[in-house]
Amino acid sequence: MSMLSEFSSAEREACLPIIDMMMGCAQAARKHGVLALEEFANKQDNDFFTFAIMLVVDGTDPQLVKGMLETLISTGGHTGAALLERIIITEGALSVQAGEHPRLVETKLLCVLGEEFLRKRGHFPAYNPTDELAARTAEVLANYQPDETFSNKIAPMTNVEIQCAFNGVQMAELAIAITTCTHEAATKLLSNLSPRLAAQILDDIEILGEISKEEILNVHNKILANFK
Numbered sequence: 001m002s003m004l005s006e007f008s009s010a011e012r013e014a015c016l017p018i019i020d021m022m023m024g025c026a027q028a029a030r031k032h033g034v035l036a037l038e039e040f041a042n043k044q045d046n047d048f049f050t051f052a053i054m055l056v057v058d059g060t061d062p063q064l065v066k067g068m069l070e071t072l073i074s075t076g077g078h079t080g081a082a083l084l085e086r087i088i089i090t091e092g093a094l095s096v097q098a099g100e101h102p103r104l105v106e107t108k109l110l111c112v113l114g115e116e117f118l119r120k121r122g123h124f125p126a127y128n129p130t131d132e133l134a135a136r137t138a139e140v141l142a143n144y145q146p147d148e149t150f151s152n153k154i155a156p157m158t159n160v161e162i163q164c165a166f167n168g169v170q171m172a173e174l175a176i177a178i179t180t181c182t183h184e185a186a187t188k189l190l191s192n193l194s195p196r197l198a199a200q201i202l203d204d205i206e207i208l209g210e211i212s213k214e215e216i217l218n219v220h221n222k223i224l225a226n227f228k
Contacts (some may be wrong), residue, residue, distance in 0.1 A: 025053060084113075
């Protein structure tokens with residue numbers, strides 16, 4: 001692959017929409033599954049992107065995906081933004097295939113463009129969305145009905161007890177639990193995570209489908225079992 005120094009700042013800037021497209025692809029995959037990406041890919045006016053994503057949809061081995069896309073890049077004769085765009089699509093398609101979180105996909109692809117663009121989007125030296133978390137929490141929870149019983153059990157927990165309650169709880173399970181919290185209880189839980197992880201969980205809540213009462217009860221019991 002070409003070194004970053006071969007590309008001008010303008011050429012790198014021109015590739016930001018491709019990163020946004022790959023983030024949209026990652027979000028679609030997490031919300032609807034990999035097979036839903038066929039429709040997403042066919043709506044994009046970019047043949048290389050469509051080809052890459054269809055390889056993923058078809059369940060092609062990741063090493064074969066990487067090999068085929070890199071072969072196309074090396075034999076395509078593209079330069080400048082067109083070449084860099086294909087490098088980003090290749091990295092992005094592999095990230096989507098691996099099921100990586102959309103925010104991680106964005107960070108990884110911004111690394112391809114360099115530190116300047118990581119800084120522009122607030123990912124360097126570290127993604128720290130502290131200021132936006134309170135507003136986003138309120139916005140996300142507005143779509144859910146809080147469970148007062150569960151929230152009241154969270155309220156008296158110390159930070160140490162909350163961190164113990166997280167033991168063995170997966171991100172997807174924590175996302176379900178937070179949908180049943182009051183704003184106060186949700187804020188308390190999220191404040192015991194890194195801002196980056198808290199933001200990722202809010203992202204996951206936004207793409208949650210219907211949650212059964214059984215799922216909610218199981219998650220509540222799992223969390224509260226650690227608080228005894």
